[in-house]
Amino acid sequence: MVELADLQKIFLGHLQGQSTPITNYVTKEQPGLAIYANAYQQRLTEALDGDYPCLGLLLGDAQFNQLISDYIVHHPSSDPSLRWFGQYLPAFIREQVHYQSMPIVAELAEWEWRLRLAFDAAGSEIAVIDHVQQLTAEQWPTLQLELVPSLQIVSWQTNAVAVWQALEQQQTPPAIVEERTDWIIWRKGLVTNFRSVHKDERVALELSLQGHNFASLCEQLCQWHEPDVVATRVVQLLQQWLNDELIRKVISH
Amino acid sequence: MKKIFHGFGLGLRKDYYSEILATQPAVDWFEIISENYFVDGGKPLYFLDAIREQYPIAMHGVSLSIGSTDPLNKHYLKNLKSLADRINPIFISDHLCWTSVGGINSHDLLPLPYNEASIKHIVERINFVQDYLGRQILLENLSSYVSFAESDMTEWDFVSDVVERADCMLLLDINNIYVSARNHHFDPLDYLKGVPAQRVMQHHLAGHSDYGDYIIDTHDAPVVDPVWQLYKVAAELFGPVSTMIERDDNMPTFSELLAELNYARTLAEPIYSQQQASVVLPVTSRYQFTSTIPSVGVQEQHYG
C-alpha cells in the first residue's frame, strides 16, 4: 500500500524524467506513462515558446531547445498559472556560463518578459493636461506625479531592442553591438508601448517613482541642463508624459 | 444548488473576443479558464468584463488540485474568489484530479487511485473549498491514460461517491468518458448509468486524437459521432443539462463552432421536450393545461 502523497511524488518525478518506481503502481504501463511525460514537457515548452518567440529566433532551435529543457529541470513551475512559469528565464540565462559572454541573450529575453508584464499589468486612471493647467505658481515646486502601474524602466548594454524589433518583424536583425540604451515600457489603454529615453528623462521618471517633487526634479536635472532652462525641460517632459498617458495622478499641495 | 439549465455555451477563447462583441452570437453562456484571468488588467479582463455584460459566464479552473496531498493553495483560492466576485459566474468548476505536489505544478490533470483513501481525502478538501467560496462547485471527470494498482472501484463509482459525500455537483465531460472508456476498455454506457443524475450540472463536449490503440484528449478537432451518440443517451438520462463545446487548439472559425453547438441543440432539445411532455400532471393542476410545464428541477432557461 502506497500513501497517496508518495504516489504523487513518484508520478511527478516520472513526468520530470527522473527514474522512479512508478511502473510498480500502474496496471497498464504503456503508452499511458509516456503520454503524461510527453504532455508535461510539451506544455511547459509551449508556454516558453509563447513567452519568448524572438529569443527562440535569436538562438535558433537547437540552442533554444537546450536552454528551455534545462530551464524546465531547474525551475519547475511553482505557480498554478502557466502565465508565470517563464518568469525566471532571464535570470537563469544570466547564470549560465555559456551566455555570460553574450549579454544580448538575457537582455532580449528580459525585454520579451517585460512586454508580457505590461500586457496584463493593472490599469489605472490617467491624468489629463487640465490637471496641470489649473496649477498656481506656488503649487508647481511641490507638485508630485504618480505614474501608471504598467510603467517599467530598463537599461541595456546592447542593441537588444533593435534586434528584437527586426526578429519580431521577421527581418534580418542588425549586427549585435554593445550600446548603452534606456527604455520605458508601459501600456496605453490596451496597447503595449515602448520608447527609448534620454538619461535625464530616465532619471526624472525614477525620481518621480520615488516621490520626488517638481523642484527636486529640476535640481537633479541640472546635471544635464543649465539652471535657467531646466524647468522648461521638466515641463516639456511632463507634457510628453501626459500625452503618453504615463501619469496616473498629479498631486498638488 | 438546484439543478439549473442555462442552455448551450462555448469556451471563451481570445481568438474570438472581438467577434463575439461585434456580432453578439446566439450563445447562451461562455465558459472561461479561470486562471487566464488571474491578472491585474489589460486585454484579458477588459474583454471578460465586456462579454460578461452580455452573457452569463461559467468559471472553469485547471489548477485547484483538489486531489493533491499538498495543502490547498490559499492564494489560489483567493484569486478564484475575487474573480467570482467580479463576474458572478453561473458555475465554478475544476477537475477531479491532482495537478501539483511538493509545490510543483504539472499543469496537467492527473488521475487518482479510485479507492476510499482518495475519496476521504478529496471530500474533506471539497468541503473546505465550498465553505471558502460560499457555494457549491462542479468537478469534472478526466480523460486518463493510466490505471493505478491501488484502485479498487470503477471510475464512475469513485466519481459518484466523491460528489455525493462532498455534496458538490458534477461536470460530466462526455468526450472524456469516451476517451477513458477506449483507453481503459469499459463500456461508456455503464459510466453514464452509474453517476447520480441529479448532480449532473454541466456537460463538456470536445474532440480528441484517435491513435487506434489509445486516444488523447486534445480538444483540437470536432466532436466525433460516437460522442454525439453518448450525448443523446446523457440527455435521456439526465434531462436538460447546460452543455458546451471545448475547443483549445487548431481553432476553427467562430461560425464553425457555433454550427457544432447548434448541432448539440438539435440533438438534445427534442429529447428535452419529450421529457417535458411526459411529465404527468397531478389532478390538482388540471386548470393549468395551457401553461408550460417545466421538467423537474428546471429553474431557468436562457435562449438567444
Ligand SMILES: [Fe+2]
Ligand atoms: Fe472538459
